[in-house]
Amino acid sequence: MRTFTFFISICLFLFSSESKAQTEFLGSENYGTLKNFVYDPVIENKLYATTMGNHIMVSKDNGDTWDVLYSFPNLDRPPRIQEMQLTGDSTSLSFIEDYGASFHNKVSILNIESAEITNSFWVPNDPEESAPELRSYSLHALDSEVILLHTAVNLSHHIVFYSDDGGDTWSEVYDSDDHQRVMIQRVAICPVNPQKLYLSRFSGYQAVDFGGIWISEDAGQTWEEKLGGLVLSSIGINPSDPDDIYVGSAVRWNYPDQEQAVYRSLDGGETWAMLPIEFDDGWGGGSYDFVTAIVHNPSNTNTILILEENETIISTDNGATWDSYVQPGTPDDNFYWYGRGATFNPYNENQVYIYDFSYPLVSFDGGETLEIYPNRFFRNTGDVNFFDDGNQQHLYYGVQWGYIHKDYATG
Numbered sequence: 001m002r003t004f005t006f007f008i009s010i011c012l013f014l015f016s017s018e019s020k021a022q023t024e025f026l027g028s029e030n031y032g033t034l035k036n037f038v039y040d041p042v043i044e045n046k047l048y049a050t051t052m053g054n055h056i057m058v059s060k061d062n063g064d065t066w067d068v069l070y071s072f073p074n075l076d077r078p079p080r081i082q083e084m085q086l087t088g089d090s091t092s093l094s095f096i097e098d099y100g101a102s103f104h105n106k107v108s109i110l111n112i113e114s115a116e117i118t119n120s121f122w123v124p125n126d127p128e129e130s131a132p133e134l135r136s137y138s139l140h141a142l143d144s145e146v147i148l149l150h151t152a153v154n155l156s157h158h159i160v161f162y163s164d165d166g167g168d169t170w171s172e173v174y175d176s177d178d179h180q181r182v183m184i185q186r187v188a189i190c191p192v193n194p195q196k197l198y199l200s201r202f203s204g205y206q207a208v209d210f211g212g213i214w215i216s217e218d219a220g221q222t223w224e225e226k227l228g229g230l231v232l233s234s235i236g237i238n239p240s241d242p243d244d245i246y247v248g249s250a251v252r253w254n255y256p257d258q259e260q261a262v263y264r265s266l267d268g269g270e271t272w273a274m275l276p277i278e279f280d281d282g283w284g285g286g287s288y289d290f291v292t293a294i295v296h297n298p299s300n301t302n303t304i305l306i307l308e309e310n311e312t313i314i315s316t317d318n319g320a321t322w323d324s325y326v327q328p329g330t331p332d333d334n335f336y337w338y339g340r341g342a343t344f345n346p347y348n349e350n351q352v353y354i355y356d357f358s359y360p361l362v363s364f365d366g367g368e369t370l371e372i373y374p375n376r377f378f379r380n381t382g383d384v385n386f387f388d389d390g391n392q393q394h395l396y397y398g399v400q401w402g403y404i405h406k407d408y409a410t411g
Helices: 008-013
Strands: 002-006 035-039 047-051 055-059 067-071 080-086 092-098 106-111 116-122 133-139 147-152 158-163 171-175 184-189 197-201 213-216 224-226 232-237 245-249 262-265 291-296 304-308 311-315 323-326 341-345 348-355 360-363 384-388 393-399 402-407
Touching (some): 035 080, 047 080, 092 133, 147 184, 158 184, 184 232, 245 291
Parallel strands (some): 232 291
Antiparallel strands (some): 002 384, 035 047, 047 055, 055 067, 080 092, 092 106, 133 147, 147 158, 184 197, 197 213, 245 262, 291 304, 348 360, 384 393
16 A cells, blocks of 8 residues: 655645646645736736745636746745736736745736746835835836835834835835824825825724825825825726726724715815715624725726625726625625725626635626636645555545545546
């Protein structure tokens, strides 16, 4: 009798451009965890995603099959890839390398053609403080040397840095310790003006003045507040009109009197109006009621998709009207659960890939109805054993804190 013990993750850690043909992905498609979907806007059917925490995948057939574009070496502590997006010229992918609390995290840029990292933005760190966590970032659409980094030293100490020279020098543009510990939720740079910055704010410890969206016209030297007193989260900027800006409300557990809402400005943030959207009540006492993402279809910016904890909200007429679609799921048995991001197929605007906390999802009607997108890529949660006594072959592996058994005789 021969018994072999190994880890599925080793297959991907050893996966390189030279070894792709020799590597087979094992595992049930029911547990795949592809995230951070990004469509290539130029090459039809080309799609990027991340999996296993530290692997960037590429599909050239609209998600039917996948290859590894880039994977980090088999480090003792490989990073989690987060917030992946295309650079403005569509030649590279940017993403957060998250090594966890108390470790030095950074934003990196991967050239797609060479599959090599061409630049990294290390978090500016005070040596007397622990290494901060990277919460969000924004690269300027026309110049990837310009970046806004949102860091968190701890739960309530948030610092935002700005660089216009590829990270050689940094300016500190926001420190929550100077503003009643009011935390930042998201950051954004205007697509056509590298000195125009946006910060959406949450609450702070005993803060009297909290929330709001802060806008700077001079690279963070001075700020003007709009929507003050409202805790805010996601920011969405119309790719075809940088003066058309959306911002969504944040978690409201300490602010039950604040309405769940999305606000829109058509004049670059000077004036704002609440959109006529009726949100579902969610999951009652277990509901956080916040807007997690606001995504424009870059090929048709009249189409906007808003992601929320248990519903998708869609406009196809540039925000004039909105339709809400409650998605299947509960806090205990999730199907759709807090969509984190979405990408539209530039050659079929009805097809949208969405990733959330539960499953990778795909829609063929613009986000109205969602399907779980099956794939084999996931991190196992226990040992993997292969049993072979010459007559029988059985594979056992752990996933989602349970175990899967595959009989090789029956499949």
